[in-house]
Amino acid sequence: MIRIGQGFDVHQFAEGRPCIIGGVEIPHEKGLLGHSDADVLLHTIADACLGAIGEGDIGRHFPDADEAFKDADSGELLKKVWESVKAQGFDLGNLDCTVIAQDPKMAPYIQEIRERIAKLLESEVEKINVKATTTEKLGFTGRKEGVAAQAVVLLQNGQQ
Numbered sequence: 681m682i683r684i685g686q687g688f689d690v691h692q693f694a695e696g697r698p699c700i701i702g703g704v705e706i707p708h709e710k711g712l713l714g715h716s717d718a719d720v721l722l723h724t725i726a727d728a729c730l731g732a733i734g735e736g737d738i739g740r741h742f743p744d745a746d747e748a749f750k751d752a753d754s755g756e757l758l759k760k761v762w763e764s765v766k767a768q769g770f771d772l773g774n775l776d777c778t779v780i781a782q783d784p785k786m787a788p789y790i791q792e793i794r795e796r797i798a799k800l801l802e803s804e805v806e807k808i809n810v811k812a813t814t815t816e817k818l819g820f821t822g823r824k825e826g827v828a829a830q831a832v833v834l835l836q837n838g839q840q
């Protein structure tokens with residue numbers, strides 16, 4: 681059986697916060713604001729995985745009103761989501777993601793991010809693609825107010 685899931689998330693920029701995207705801290709004048717570490721890409725991937733297994737979304741599993749998740753490492757949240765994926769008997773087919781940001785420039789960090797995600801999902805790095813795009817200075821990302829991310833995941837189990 682194969683299952684598909686998609687995710688989308690946005691976090692705004694704020695002073696005095698780290699800019700963590702895809703589990704990698706990226707040097708930038710501003711960071712991302714959130715209840716957790718605000719890793720917009722890992723949240724998106726978690727939502728795509730939860731969607732694929734019919735388990736709702738990240739906020740249902742890790743509520744932003746719960747102090748337990750204050751400044752949480754989103755890598756740890758994604759690992760928990762991946763345990764649920766495995767518990768349903770699924771493995772990664774492939775994952776494709778897009779970071780939508782005017783800044784920071786993602787290209788120098790893409791390979792490190794792929795490797796980090798591969799580790800979190802216990803998968804080969806070749807199954808994971810990470811892209812970036814600007815919005816040509818249009819909209820909230822174009823005005824550098826925040827970062828958006830999208831992901832599509834394909835999960836598969838033994839019987840195909």
Ligand SMILES: Nc1ccn([C@@H]2O[C@H](COP(=O)(O)O)[C@@H](O)[C@H]2O)c(=O)n1
Pocket residue numbers: 780781782783784785786787788812813814815816
């Ligand atoms: N934050 C970003 C945005 C884009 N890139 C890379 O630049 C290429 C061109 O972007 P356009 O929005 O002008 O299409 C894009 O394909 C990425 O390779 C980036 O590294 N970081």
Ligand SMILES: C[C@@]1(CO)OP(=O)(O)OP(=O)(O)OC[C@H]1O
Pocket residue numbers: 689713714715716717718719723738739740742743744749750752
């Ligand atoms: C991750 C959680 C939980 O700490 O908080 P945030 O960092 O605010 O992220 P968001 O993508 O808004 O939603 C999921 C939340 O429940």
